[in-house]
Amino acid sequence: FATSVIECGKEAGIESKADPAETPDGRPGVNIMGTAMSKDGLRKQLRIRVGQCVMTSPTAACFNNLDEGEIVSIGKDLRYFGDGYQIPKRVSGDFSKDDKRLWRVPVMEGEFVVEEEFRIKEGAIGGGNFLVLGENTDSTLRASEKAVEAIKKVKGTITPFPGGIVRSGSKTTSKYSFLRASTNTAYCPTVKSIVESKISAGVNSVLEIVINGLSEAQVEKAMKVGIEAACTVGGIKMISAGNYGGTLGQHFFHLHDILEV
Numbered sequence: 001f002a003t004s005v006i007e008c009g010k011e012a013g014i015e016s017k018a019d020p021a022e023t024p025d026g027r028p029g030v031n032i033m034g035t036a037m038s039k040d041g042l043r044k045q046l047r048i049r050v051g052q053c054v055m056t057s058p059t060a061a062c063f064n065n066l067d068e069g070e071i072v073s074i075g076k077d078l079r080y081f082g083d084g085y086q087i088p089k090r091v092s093g094d095f096s097k098d099d100k101r102l103w104r105v106p107v108m109e110g111e112f113v114v115e116e117e118f119r120i121k122e123g124a125i126g127g128g129n130f131l132v133l134g135e136n137t138d139s140t141l142r143a144s145e146k147a148v149e150a151i152k153k154v155k156g157t158i159t160p161f162p163g164g165i166v167r168s169g170s171k172t173t174s175k176y177s178f179l180r181a182s183t184n185t186a187y188c189p190t191v192k193s194i195v196e197s198k199i200s201a202g203v204n205s206v207l208e209i210v211i212n213g214l215s216e217a218q219v220e221k222a223m224k225v226g227i228e229a230a231c232t233v234g235g236i237k238m239i240s241a242g243n244y245g246g247t248l249g250q251h252f253f254h255l256h257d258i259l260e261v
Contacts, residue, residue, distance in 0.1 A: 001053060003161045006181050010036040010045035011126055011212055013158030024063050024091060024100060031065055033158050035126040035212045042120050043072050051078050061113040069121030075114035079103040128211040128219035128253055131187060131240040132230050133203045139235030140205040146233060147209050147226035154222040156214040166208040169242065203237050220258050
């Protein structure tokens with residue numbers, strides 16, 4: 001539900017784990033980072049995701065963990081699901097210097113506790129990526145999994161796709177007018193003999209790692225450790241990256257420069 005902005009509106013993933021001492025309710029948790037193409041899009045998608053993915057999850061609560069940026073009403077809107085039986089509550093939380101206003105929404109499992117206001121800000125970078133090209137599916141998948149495990153250790157970054165890996169990388173054009181994206185044929189092994197292919201001899205599988213981060217430096221670090229980890233697996237023929245000519249954003253990451261840092 002939170003993989004690619006192409007169809008789902010917002011990319012999201014677990015940025016880091018949170019110890020009980022760090023959460024307002026004293027329970028273990030996770031920090032979730034989400035990115036979208038616009039503020040309005042992020043506001044809408046944040047409300048939808050908390051309502052559809054967090055409120056529906058047994059025992060889960062949801063709190064803001066950003067102390068700067070624009071205020072967005074989340075719990076204030078989701079409280080209406082309580083059908084008039086919702087209860088407001090104020091608590092002091094470790095995530096903020098100020099008291100938090102929460103809403104306790106009755107649900108069948110017990111109650112869903114959600115903070116009234118969240119914050120969003122500009123500056124996060126979505127779409128840092130690199131491609132792992134291997135001689136077969138097994139080696140390419142193993143290399144990509146190693147890359148994702150290494151990237152998980154880089155604070156302030158996420159790999160939003162399932163398992164952090166993309167099997168169906170796309171280009172930003174299509175022969176069909178009703179589609180804004182289509183399969184990245186230049187890197188599809190099964191059609192390399194009939195398209196303008198970028199796949200070299202011996203490559204029979206390609207997987208993509210997409211990285212979102214809070215800053216350019218964090219995305220670069222994640223790409224570096226991910227690439228280095230992927231290259232420890234035998235059968236990897238090449239590392240490349242998607243280049244969309246600026247159609248998906250203004251940031252460019254040059255692999256040779258990143259690896260030399």
